[in-house]
Amino acid sequence: MKRTKCVLVFLLILTSCVHTEIIDQIALVQTIAVDDAGEDGFEKTVTFPVFLEQGEESLMETKALSTTSSTLKEAKTLLNMRSQRPVSYGQIRTVIIEDDYAEKGLEHIVEPLYRDPLIGYRLNLAIFDVNTKDVIETIRDRDKERAGVMISEMIDQNQEHENIPHTDLHRFLFTLYSDGRDPVLPLMTTIDDHPAVQGIGVLTSGKGKLVHTLDLKESFLLKLLLSGSKEGTQIFNIEEGPFSGQALIDQIDSKRRIKVNEDGTHYEISLDLKGVLTDFTGETNTDEPKLISAIEKTVKREVKDDMENLVKTLQEKGVDPIGFGEKYRSQTRDWNAEMYYDTLYENFNFDVDVKMQVIQTGAIE
Amino acid sequence: MMSSQPPKYVQTPPFSAFFLVHAMQIGVGVLGFQRVVMEASGYDAWMSVLFAGVGVSVSIWLMYIILNTYEADIVTIHKLLFGSLIGNALSLILMIYFFVVAVVILRTFIEVLQVWVFYDLQTWVLSVLAAVFFWFALNGGFRLVAGLCVFGVLFPSGLFIILYLPLEYAEINNILPILQHNFQEVALGAKETILAYIGPELLLMAYPFIERARLSHKWAQMGHAATVYIYFSVMVVSLLFYSEMQIERLIWPTLTMLKIVEFPFIERFEYVGLFLWLIVVTPNIALCLWASSRGVKRIFSIRQRTALYVMLPIFATLPTFFADRQGIETFNNAVSTFGLYILIGYLPFLFIIHQLKRWLKGGRRNETN
Incomplete structure (x- = not known):
């Protein structure tokens, strides 16, 4: 009983002891x-x-x-x-x-x-x-x-x-x-x-x-490299053989891999894309397997070109939002950030390898 | 030798050693041990955590060898090894250490509360409240303190799942390549980690209170292993979560990391974590206060309650003397360094003295035969 009283007294004394924000x-x-x-x-x-x-x-x-x-x-x-x-x-x-x-x-x-x-x-x-x-x-x-x-x-x-x-x-x-x-x-x-x-x-x-x-567009490529995207939309101009028109690829799912060689002078960037064709302005039926492979081919080429341009621009500007430095740091035993960005970053070579697969064309063919 | 053996009904089963060791080790240290370790061994800090774990495990083993021989607490052992005067003096130093650890834990927890939640909370308010609480808790005797430990381990254990949630932001490149630091740096980091592992030395006082105490060794080791596991996961998650310069600026990386955890019903989880932490630190403080008051009782042959009459007011006032971050930090470092030397310096020393003495005795017996 004595204890209960004691507790009650404290409960009363200690309310609003500190600053409150309502x-x-x-x-x-x-x-x-x-x-x-x-x-x-x-x-x-x-x-x-x-x-x-x-x-x-x-x-x-x-x-x-x-x-x-x-x-x-x-x-x-x-x-x-x-x-x-x-x-x-x-x-x-x-x-x-x-x-x-x-x-x-x-x-x-x-x-x-x-x-x-x-x-x-x-x-x-x-x-x-x-x-x-x-x-x-x-x-x-x-x-x-x-x-x-x-x-x-x-x-x-x-x-x-x-x-x-x-x-x-x-x-x-x-x-x-x-x-x-x-x-x-x-x-x-x-x-x-x-x-x-x-x-x-x-x-x-x-x-x-x-x-x-x-x-x-560059931001999308950056997203592909940074975290891999789960959903993303890009529009591509298809000019491949008999097919021409604009194709909209949606829900682009990507897996990415960046490899670096031992001295940090060569990077291999590979991207594995899967997407859904949601819109095509050309005449052809999307059922046509040749069209799909034409689209895939174009996407591969365009993404590869854009990616190469993006990396080159970033190299010229001397900024590294993709984290090439981080990648190299994780593989080398003598990492020196200043040295890397002063000498290596602007000059490294790289290859871009893109795979593309259209996995769906929506509810219609 | 068995004079101080407590009666059977206040003893706890052997497995309680698991909770005693684990509850004592996990405390305010988890909130921010990463930084000091990383200062020494950078992104190889996780190895330091494992090495330190092995070191402390050996320490516990040595401690049990000594305790098992005498089947008594450290006060008796000191007396037997060093005689009454020196023995008691050594015991007193140990008891003061236990007491100061309780003060450090309380002050650190109050500091965290002041920074995160109640910036205008007066230190004395909480320390006086805590003193009153621990008065009741300690009057319940060892069994109640052990019960607090069980509660303090089981109840917040759900929280440790939350600690994995920041892995959403994990950057594996952070810790690669492994072993960038040489052995010396990793060892130095291990030394810093031991600061967070201190706690098993409480068994020096609690041993007689454990039933069939010899059997409790494996439980104590398991409690310690659980601690290593938790420290290791927290360390790895933090290493993956923060970049090096980012973590260097943080005082409590673990707590800050919880900022990322978000639930639909509660937006900022670290506040929940913070108050759950109160349940973690309570058995910590209770055990320390119990051990030191028990020790004082045994040294001066007074009642434990009388010892508490003196100690609790000091316990309530001491935290108010450390007002700023620098003061708390210095205080914390001093006490944990002392604890480190008890664990990896004094215990092995005691072990050697004990072995020497036994060897001398054994030798003499052989002669008389």
Whole structure:
């Protein structure tokens, strides 16, 4: 009995001993937008949902606040000065960054995100080629309560089903602090005031400076090499013998293998693709076995050519989003990142070998 | 020699050695042992973990040889080997070590809580609460503490499956090629790993409380093997998950890794993991406090409860003296280094003294014959 009393007393004393955060009494930030602000550092805009206190119960709105600062955490304090409720970072879904700022380096943006235990690892980062504050304000006015998660869901959806390789805070940090691979982030733009994925931005390791961009086609090839794709769509122009037209290959499933020789001067890239033919604009019946083999042949050739061009461009630019360095590091006993990227990377030879199989043509022939 | 043998009804079965050793070894160490090991042996750290496991296993074996001969706890053994004065002094140092380990574990856990969840939580709030809790727990005697160990091992065991989930992001190229570090570096890493393995030395006090204690040796080894398995998996998963410079910056890589685990009903799993960890560290602290208070009782011939009256207030106040990361880190390192030397230095030393003494005795007996 004495013990029970003791426990009860403690239960009463210890409630609300620590700081509490109640969901409709804080500003739960969902998106952070970072724009270049010249010498002042960056302009940071945050969006958070606001629950209306009167009127309809289920109504929710999104608000945006912005401030200029040179560190992410100082910006939080500055935002608090303008916010009705304390700003909290626990639910951030997306950090979008203007490309002008990304060119200066993202190190100072992601460090505080990494340090803060409140912030999840699956948060999405993306680079916009337009002013991100404008983007945010447009979608806030249009999408109301869903505005905060919209970009994040868009990126997720594109990574899952389309041609953008998987990126999130953990993968970004992994590559940012890796000596054998460079980080990539989705590159976005706006089409008719609506955000849209347009490719991939390649950044440098360490400082995280945006140095190169890839279009959607290259981004798809990168995805094939990075993780292998499960779903992906590409359109190919078929000009093979009697067949001509555009073929759309969907649900491209790939297996990839990169081999490197002992001194890191020669790479063998092999890709094994399987896809479903979902659309063909030519005249011929897709039942025709010759057509299928013509399509397969074209795809092989095009993917091979594109892949070779992509790798060559990356070599010229001196960026390594594919992780050739990492591959070589895993096979050599005297790995030296600086030496590798100064001398070997630009000059290695490679072969691309592509296999392609159309496994289905849909429900009609 | 059998004077201090506790009555049968407070003893626990031989298999409890499994839980005692395992519960004591798995503690706050798992949350962040990777970094120190990797500083020494980089991506070959997983080998260090295995080597250290073998080393500690030998240590446990030596410990059982000594304990089996005397069938008593370390206080009696010390007295027999070194005489009353020196023996008791050595025992006292050991008891202070056990006590300080309890404080370190508590302080480290409070620190993790302060960083991850309650940034404005005062250290004393939790340490006083803990002292009250352990007062009740220790009054239940050894059986209750052993029960806590069983609970502390079984209940969170589901959590270890969660530790495999970050493999979604595994990069096998990280650990290739193996054996990039020379033997010396791997050995140095092994030394750092032993810091995380300390705990079996608690058996020096718990031995008389185990029924048919000779049989418990294999259980103790199995408990240790389970620990090696867990440390090994956590290490491999972390190596595959992080890039080298990324992990160097983290204080608690294991906890941070759980950030990636996401369920439809709970978005951030590391918070669940963190509070399950409370169940893991509780038997840790309870065992240490039990052992040290039991030792003090035996050395000064006072009641265990009286010893606790003095020790628990100190237990509640000491954590408040370590306010910042640096302080906690230094404190942690000092204590675990001491534990390391007990495990791989002092135990073999004790074994040698014991063998010498037996050999001398044996020699004398031969002469008289």
